[in-house]
Amino acid sequence: MQTVFLDQQTFSASISLTRIKSQVSTLSCYTTTTDSQIIERCKTAEIIITNKVLLSKNILEQLPQLKLVCIAATGMNNVDLVAAKALNITVNNVSGYSQASVSQYVFAQMLEYFSHTAHHNNNTQQGHWQNSATFCFHGKGSQELAGKTIGIIGFGCLGKAVATIAEAFGMKVLIAERFNATKTRENRHSFNDVLKKSDVISLHCPQTDETTNLINRESLALMKPSALLINTARGALVNSADLLQALKHKIISHAVLDVLEQEPPTASHPLINALMKKEIDNLSLTAHIAWASIESQQRLIDLVAVNIKNYKAL
DSSP: OEEEESOGGGSOTTOOOHHHHTTSSEEEEOSOOOHHHHHHHHTTOSEEEESSOOBOHHHHTTOTTOOEEEESSSOOTTBOHHHHHHTTOEEEOOOSSOHHHHHHHHHHHHHHHHHOHHHHHHHHHTTTTTTOSSSOOOTTOOOOSTTOEEEEEOOSHHHHHHHHHHHHTTOEEEEBOOTTOSSOOTTOBOHHHHHHHOSEEEEOOOOOTTTTTOBSHHHHHHSOTTOEEEEOSOGGGBOHHHHHHHHHTTSSSEEEESOOSSSSOOTTOHHHHHHHTTSOSSEEEOOSOTTOOHHHHHHHHHHHHHHHHHHHTO
16 A cells, blocks of 8 residues: 655654554655645555644546555644545544653643743853752742642543543642533533633634634633633633733733644744743743643554554454
8 A cells, every 4th residue: 555644754764654554555655745736646555654744525527546644643634534525535533642741741831831840940050059048948938739729621532641640749639611501511610610720721612613713812711810821722721912911911820732723833824922022921832732742742653553454454
């Protein structure tokens, strides 16, 4: 089975493709692929592996040999699923590979925010401890996670992994009900109550029409002025313009974003622009890497191989 990997560069160079190679006859890998290159590269392919390259109806219709699309991710919005079904093309994704990586990232950021580890390291490097009149130099100090409340919005495998770690730290966990729900399920709390009561809000829900701009001016206004917002889910869950105003005016204390609406973002993105111009100092931005521990990446690729194996067994 001739196989094409359209965007291998979305994975680290150290990730092994051995298990995928064992399932296919040939594997052609490209670092990245533009829309105009897809047809030429895939015209004889029976299997396409894509992380983020878009496969539209128009493109799928021009690939008569294509039988299987393996999305090397959980989200499936980069493939026209209706067109694929009509063309008898199987599409599968991968889930359950990044719980450890994402939850570790959430707490790495949370611990840095509350413990100021980098700040305290810098204090010693800058000589403040050595010149202190007492045995310690407090600097920004630190706060304990124990006793704080974390609100989790989206309680799939990632949200559950975060909740487990939070409980180990002695945090109170509030699981949010859907924001437009008319009833609150057992062990859930209304969306608004979670926003009002939480010291930390961690987003783990999928992006849908209902959740796009879920965090906006109104929801930000409900949060504590001391609240920390963490988004490792999808960028469009957060209205960037509204968040920028909330950060500028200290409506909330800090935000950690690993995702934005457009990736990679442009330098003119309002949050990046404000950060680079030092208009705000209460935003931490990373480049969609919460999922991407080496172990998580390898696990995902190996699960793509399992998907190919299972397809062949049909």
